[in-house]
Amino acid sequence: DQQVKQNSPSLSVQEGRISILNCDYTNSMFDYFLWYKKYPAEGPTFLISISSIKDKNEDGRFTVFLNKSAKHLSLHIVPSQPGDSAVYFCAAGRDKIIFGKGTRLHILP
Amino acid sequence: GAVVSQHPSRVICKSGTSVKIECRSLDFQATTMFWYRQFPKKSLMLMATSNEGSKATYEQGVEKDKFLINHASLTLSTLTVTSAHPEDSSFYICSAYLAGGPVRTDTQYFGPGTRLTVL
Numbered sequence: 001d002q003q004v005k006q007n008s009p010s011l012s013v014q015e016g017r018i019s020i021l022n023c024d025y026t027n028s029m030f031d032y033f034l035w036y037k038k039y040p041a042e043g044p045t046f047l048i049s050i051s052s053i054k055d056k057n058e059d060g061r062f063t064v065f066l067n068k069s070a071k072h073l074s075l076h077i078v079p080s081q082p083g084d085s086a087v088y089f090c091a092a093g094r095d096k097i098i099f100g101k102g103t104r105l106h107i108l109p
Numbered sequence: 110g111a112v113v114s115q116h117p118s119r120v121i122c123k124s125g126t127s128v129k130i131e132c133r134s135l136d137f138q139a140t141t142m143f144w145y146r147q148f149p150k151k152s153l154m155l156m157a158t159s160n161e162g163s164k165a166t167y168e169q170g171v172e173k174d175k176f177l178i179n180h181a182s183l184t185l186s187t188l189t190v191t192s193a194h195p196e197d198s199s200f201y202i203c204s205a206y207l208a209g210g211p212v213r214t215d216t217q218y219f220g221p222g223t224r225l226t227v228l
Contacts, residue, residue, distance in 0.1 A: 036219075043115075043202045043219035044153070089153065099153045 003027050004092050006100035014108050019077040021103050023090030026071065030092040033066060035075045038087045038102070047088075048075070080107045112136055113205050115220035122193055123228055130188045130223045132203030138183035139205035144176075147200040147222075159186045193227040200224050 005024045013019040021035070031052040036044035050057040050064045050073070057064050063076045073092075077084055085107045090100040112135040122128050132142055140161050145153040157178050158166040165178035175197075177189040186205075190197055202222040 043113075043204075043222045045219065098155070 002100075003030075004090055004098050004100040006088075006090050006103045008103050009101070010104040010106065012106040012108055013080045015082060016079045019075075019080045019084065019105055019107070021075040021077075021088050021090070021105065023073050023075075023092075023100055024071055025073070025092045027092070028071070029094055031094050032092070032097075033064070033073050034091045034097065035062075035064060036089040036091060036099075038089060044089055077105075080105075082107050082109065113139075113203065113218045113220040115201075115203060115223050117223060118221065119224045119226075121226045121228065124194055125192055127189055127191045128193055128225060130190070130201055130203075130225070132186045132188070132205065132220050134184045134205040134218070137205075139186075140183060141206045142180060142186040143204045144178060144186075144188050145202040145204070147202065153202065156188075190225065193225070195227045198225055198227045 003026050008022065011021065032049060034049040035047040037047045038044040048057060048059050048062045048064050050066050052068060055066050061077055064073060066073045073090065075088065085105060087102040087104045089102045091097040114133045114135055116131045120128055142159040144156045144159065146156050147153050155168050156171045156176060157168060159178045159180040161180045161183050167173050175191055177191060178186065180186040186203060188201060200222050203220045205218050
């Protein structure tokens with residue numbers, strides 16, 4: 001049973017435009033949500049997080065939105081840059097995290 | 110920032126042999142370390158939680174006798190894949206929590222991963 005779902009395996013966005021990565025979860029007990037970025041053959045690096053008491057968290061070009069009623073979160077990257085091309089993992093949990101399958105983001109020149 | 114290293118970064122071994130992967134927190138003490146495995150086209154799968162000085166807690170479906178975890182100090186956890194088989198070939202990643210802080214996901218630091226290939 002997949003508790004954290006990223007339904008889009010890949011996404012292509014023009015450089016300079018907004019990239020929107022989506023994630024759905026099923027467990028209402030989750031109280032912390034994160035996004036990780038992963039380059040090939042490297043470990044994932046933490047990008048941004050949000051706790052369940054908030055609905056938005058912003059850090060530079062990255063903003064995470066949380067819709068608890070819909071059990072949905074999204075990561076917005078604006079403006080998108082070539083270095084943003086990577087796999088993005090959504091993760092959620094309480095004491096330990098559960099990852100989604102990831103979405104590969106391609107930033108087109 | 111906090112740094113976690115893994116050694117080796119790549120290892121190739123013959124079927125039936127054992128392989129040890131080290132995970133070190135370089136500039137902080139980690140009472141808890143996690144071991145993950147990434148399958149092709151799939152998500153990171155949590156294998157086990159390693160607590161310093163105690164037995165590891167394994168996730169359902171992970172064989173304890175096959176994936177031996179030892180967390181002997183606050184800066185080192187090891188994962189030993191025993192009697193490795195080709196299906197064990199994967200990318201193994203560890204993560205570490207800062208000691209003394211809450212066990213929260215935002216204080217988790219990941220290692221760079223180890224690529225294991227079993228021939």
